[in-house]
Amino acid sequence: MPTLFSLKGKTALVTGGNVGLGQGIALSLAEAGADIVSVARRDSNDTVSRVEALGRRSLSIQADLGSTAAIEPVLEQAAALGPIDILVNNAGIIRRADAVDFTEADWDAVMDVNLKGVFFLTQAVVRRMIAEGRGGKIINIASMLSFQGGIRVPSYTASKSGLAGLTKLMANEWAKHGINANAIAPGYFATDNTRALQDDPDRNREILGRIPAGRWGEPADLAGAAVFLASRASDYVQGVVLPVDGGWQAR
Template sequence: MTTNALFSLAGRTALVTGASRGIGRAIALGLAAAGSDLILAGRATSNEDTAAEIAALGRGCRIIDVDLADPLSARDAAAAVARDSTVDIVVNNAGIISRDDVLSIAPQDWTRVLDVNLSSLFFLSQQLAAPMVARGRGKLVNVASLLSFQGGIRVAAYTASKHAVAGLTRAMANELGPHGVQVNAIAPGYIATDNTQALRDDPDRFRAIAERIPAGRWGRPEDLVGAAVFLAAAASDYVNGHVLVVDGGWMAR
């Protein structure tokens, strides 16, 4: 197989959550550039700009309107997609963060973060993985975090959810791998997105973080595209249950 064939997504369809901006948008556009058609799952109006950019690349794209804060709705929406479309790749990128002290977190904030970041991810993957198993081929790519390995400060719910995403990635890989379905995750480092705006607005935190990153800068959403294409393509057919850190070297420190 040629190098181009190893990384080509021609003839594939990928479903991406949280593609309206930031990392999800960059990954969706990267998959489209590699040849994949796209299904964008999330609030319909928020995905229209990304869908237009994908269409401009000459790839097919449609939007599935679903509230990922409601895990059962995510499950039902994914089941409907599985009935009428062949989904070869799933990128579970959607995620939210709530910043509060451990002693002050409200139950509804804890639940919402876990629902979006973990429960909807699981039930959506569950429904879309079933036909992959039947076909003997498929790729699930979850977006984890550096907080899949570390504790963080004032982000207990997010940290709990991202530790769980890493563990779930491995658990699903163990069960689905024998059926030709690879399940892996990307753990982004400090990326300039809406989720990190509060950190970037704090001059001391921004500087301290940048100084620790061997690459000498915060990441950009586009820095995740190569890893996403690799994990979605034939190049990673023997990679399973892995959490690929893309962090400019942060974890090496």
């Protein structure tokens, strides 16, 4: 049974792997045996050192994935660790304002990173997977707002709702190539993106009051879901958006 979850000999590219959820996912995949390429706007030196301490190879690539021009250079650098077997699309940004005041610039910035960048990076990775005939695993990081509307985050809601649909399309088209496309939908996790909510006493109390687990999620809480979806254990799982939310949706 343990071999079902082994990632030994695999290389995973994790976007936004320098901090928060991305770093937590990168470390969990490394613990399962994968080498890690972390792509982020800032350096991922901390992630690299922690992955290497686990006995795995690692590489930090700095790039702005809000621009499709960054994609090919990123993949050329990532090739130093070998072909990409696992792609985790975690990088994302958020902008907050009432919908009636939301700007076009904030709309475009979020959509470029959270949806457009995800699609074209995945397309480029999958083209290589198909050409080499070796299959692979795509894991998109969705959100609770893939299922519900939220407030004051119109472009984030649109991007994460779109990502849930895009995950299913990827599964439909690429399953025949031995490529699995699934998503993880984290609930309310303690990260920089949710700092404004954590620091607002009223919103913090409302959020915690709905989570049966009674706490904010931590990056390590995604480890099991990430390793499962990256491993052979999920070979017959396609197009799933898996909530990891402490029971938020159950309530």
